[in-house]
Amino acid sequence: MDWIDRMNSALDYIENNLEYGIDYKKIAQVAYSSEYHFPRMFSSISGISLSEYIRRRRLTLAAFDIQKSDIRIIDVAIKYGYESADSFSRAFQKTHGIKPSEARNQGIQLKAFPRISFQISIKGDTEMEYRIENLDFDLKVIGKGKVVKTSRAFKTIPTLWSSAKKDGFMQQLIDMSWEEPKCTLESLLGVCGKEAAIMDEEFTYFMGVRYDGDVPSDMETLSITHSTWVVFPGIVNAWKRLYTEWVPTSGYELADIPCIECYYPPKHKPRNELWVPIIPK
Template sequence: MDWAKRINNVLDYIEEHLDEELDYKTLAQLAYSSEYHFSRIFSSITGVPLSEYIRRRRLTRAAFELQNGSRVTDVALKYGYDSVDAFTRAFKLTHGITPSIAKKGGISLKAFPKLSLQLSIKGDTEMEYRIEQLDYELRIVGIKKPVQTSRAFKTIPTLWNTAKKDGLLQQLKDMAWENPKCTLESILGVCGKEAAILDDEFDYLMGVRYDSNPPNGMETMILPPTTWAVFPNIVDAWRRLYTEWVPTSGYELANLPCIECYYGPGHKPRHELWVPLSKN
């Protein structure tokens, strides 16, 4: 089953259950994907975050029902709002007017139609990658920092600049070569954890692979033996991963975090994105 069909199955399910609580884990299962990666795949392929798409569709339906005579209170409760005030704020943010005004008729409203996906992959630029099998636990030691999801590409470089100024980066460099073990010997940025990145904020771990006890103030993350797809150029890899590589590769992504690897001077490539693969 290709990704276009998977996403369309999810879109159909959402449409049939807009007036019910939608569980993201169920949506991910419908797409034969892990919950961790599904929201990112959805937003990359459709161009809109999953939560925002659901919100828009509910408020579009709500507007139709209000203009057909339904009561504001009934519509608010039907589409999951705890109060009329909360519904009014959301409705006004989308349509520019309050629900009571929308009921009067002759008013311009915004309709966000149901998506239907036809995935077309151009493939005009090759995407270089390799497969790495790490048959042991990956023990990463470092410091976590909160990152706003919408600002990740701006915030993360700032975190590394600060780490360079305050000495953390040099400390990580010294730790990285203490006991070399594999090709994953570099400065690492671990994106999230096992929970899905569905919220506005996630934890970003700046660290290294390290088998000794963590220094004071640092914490440890342990990842199981895993197969990884490795891509040069982190920014380009993130941009193309979910729209080009995942839909056409035949691989499934594991419910583990992706890892950004930053190598030292003279190393080619200078940085890579390691993406976990499931055993399916």
């Protein structure tokens, strides 16, 4: 089963379970994808978060049900996973611009969000530079975590580093980073998802450095055990092309482990890199 078939199988699972509880772990399993990467992969390809897509599809079907039958509003709410008529009504009105009861009126305008279908888009006009790195030791990253909304990550993360520079936290990390150099990850690190699985709406962005010494009292430790990484120069561009261009044709799977953004000192080329944990298919 190729990459496109797997992604469409995940969409089949979602569509077949809109009236039931949808298990996010199961979606990733159906796609033969890591639980960490699937939500971000989905949003990168589709332009919409996984949870928002599911919400819109459910509210589309809910509108059809209300229009085509005399089913009670509370029964429609329960059918599509809402705990109360009030919460369903708020979500329905936010999407369609009217109350659920008004959807039964003749000539009323509603919004239908069709099912997504993934297809192959031939690009390849711009090459992607990358290299494979193998680490024969566990990464021990020392630092602090901040909760970031996934949809605003590209805007929020630079401000986190800017604040860290102003309050001295960045310099503290820099001073620690070269005490016992061991690999090319001796720099400022942003670990994208402290948890094993990245959340759909938000995740913890862990700012730190690789460090084997004693942990300062105001910091936490994050241990990452993985050997093979693919490394891309230019973090923003790499994130945008990772899921849509590199993964489908690489012959690798993405491991269920957070990615690492590596920010190097001034005059270093490249200025930054994205480290992605991978396993052979």
